[in-house]
Amino acid sequence: MADLMLLGLFDNVETTADVIDDVRDLGVSDAQLEVLSNIPYPAKFFGLKTPGLMFWPFVFGGAILGALVAYFITFITPDLYPIHVGGQELTPVPPTAIMFFEFISLFSMLGAFIGFLLQNRFPILVREMYDELITDGYIGVQVQIEESVAEQVIGVFEKHHAHKINRELASEFKPQGIRHLFFWGAVAGGGLVVMLVPLLVSYEKIPLPWINKMNQTVVVGYQEGPRLAAPEEAVPFQGPRLIAGQPGTEPLEATESSIARGAALFQLHCAICHGETAQGDGPLSGYYTADHGFPVGVPALAGKGYPGSYIFEVVTNGRVGQTDDGTEFIKMPSLVENVSPGDTWDIINYINSLDAE
Ligand code: HEC
Structure with a gap:
């Protein structure tokens, strides 16, 4: 000894x-x-x-670690939280290759550096x-x-x-052995904490109120209640419905399927007043009498030969009447929020396909 x-x-x-x-x-x-x-x-x-x-074991170990990190970021997280963008694969090849290249380079450099320190005791x-x-x-x-x-x-x-x-x-x-073990253990532990804490914060395991306001935002999914009305100044993505009082979109061709769609939409949006075949005899029509201030009642639409643009304008704006003392009241409500321009043209095709009884 x-x-x-x-x-x-x-x-x-x-x-x-x-x-x-x-x-x-x-x-x-x-x-x-x-x-x-x-x-x-x-x-x-x-x-x-x-x-x-001896560098290569450190470089090689670093490269494997880097590949694992890249694998986690490019395969595992997108699978856990899938967001499909523009019909892309969750793990598209070109960016994934770049991630692997970057992480493998970075971690093998880190491995070489740590190896150098370790071997120089x-x-x-x-x-x-x-x-x-x-x-x-x-x-x-x-x-x-x-x-x-x-x-x-x-x-x-x-x-x-x-x-x-x-x-x-x-x-x-x-x-030095034991002390070295403690030293590098502490370095590794510290590194782990530095990496984990931001992750825990971003996955809200440690909630920090100022980091993320997303959970306070009202998110309304597609056709999920409550539907929020579009803001006043909003323009539909098809463009304005009316330009200078005229439909802002082209009429749809009166094909069989357009008329079939129009029939269904008409039952949904118009039949309650105008009647199933637009004869002005819907279930609500009984209410539209002169007694209630509706001298015209609910007009029939079938066989009238109204130009599409006319019907389009009425559906968009509705009809407002005036009483004798000049106060306005709604005769037909505007259905702009209920029927899209395309649907409106389908309805028009349906109306124009009907004959008066
Ligand atoms: C709540 C009842 C009601 C609903 C729903 C309704 N309308 Fe009307 N509509 C009326 C009334 C009442 C009038 C008559 C307005 C007036 O006296 O000026 C009218 C008038 C019209 C006119 C003008 C007719 C004319 O002779 O000038 C058209 C076109 C029309 N509606 C189309 C539609 C279409 C298309 C729908 C469905 C998308 C629809 N309406 C839904 C009550 C309704």
Whole structure:
């Protein structure tokens, strides 16, 4: 068991190299030897081997980690929260390839960097057998040996005129291993927390009120109640319904299917007043009498030959009447919110396909 630490101080490189040769002859291995100096001499100056750095496992490990992260972002999250945009695949190939490239590059660089630090035994967390003379330019040869060999090593130091020899118990110098494990464990743990906290916030596992106002926004899905009325200034996506009092859209051709659609829509929106076949005899028509201020009643529409643009305008604006004292009242409500321009043309085709009875 190695239980003594010796430090001999020498004033030049050649002597130090000779000392190391002689100490080696005593059966001391390179692992027990350490050269301390204030100038970073290459190890080969002292006949020591430069420890070869092994990067590829770190680079390779980093690349695999990067690929996993890219896989998570490009395959797993879009599957968990699917948003289909423009008929695209959830994981389209070109951007996915870019993500993989980026993450693999980034993480292999990170791996190489961490590997470099690890292999250089960063950070030094233990006390080294330091002597202030080293700062003044002396070179220290530190040897860790069993007590039985100590005298021989000291003999070598003295033979080469060591400026000073320090000896201490090796048990004073704990190995770095455990401390390193703690250090890198703490770094990894800290990194994990730094990565997890934003995720927890964005998935609202940790709700921060100022981050996301989305949950306070009223969202009304398509045909989900309550339907909100369009704002006053809103223009339908087909464009304005009426331009200068005329339909803003082209009539639809009176095909069989258009008339069939029109029939169904007419039953839905108009028949309650105008009657199933537009004879002016719907269930509500009984109410539209002169007594209630409707001298005309509900007019028949079938066989009248009204131009499409006329019907279109009435459906859009409705009909407003006036009482004798001039107050306005609704005779036929505007159905602009209920019937789209296309549907209106279907209804018109249906009306024009009917004959008066
Ligand atoms: C709530 C009852 C009611 C509904 C629903 C209704 N109308 Fe009317 N409509 C009337 C009344 C009442 C008049 C007569 C207005 C007047 O006296 O000027 C009328 C007038 C009309 C006129 C003018 C007729 C003319 O002789 O000048 C047309 C065209 C018309 N409606 C089409 C429609 C169409 C198409 C629908 C369905 C999309 C519809 N209406 C839905 C009550 C209704």
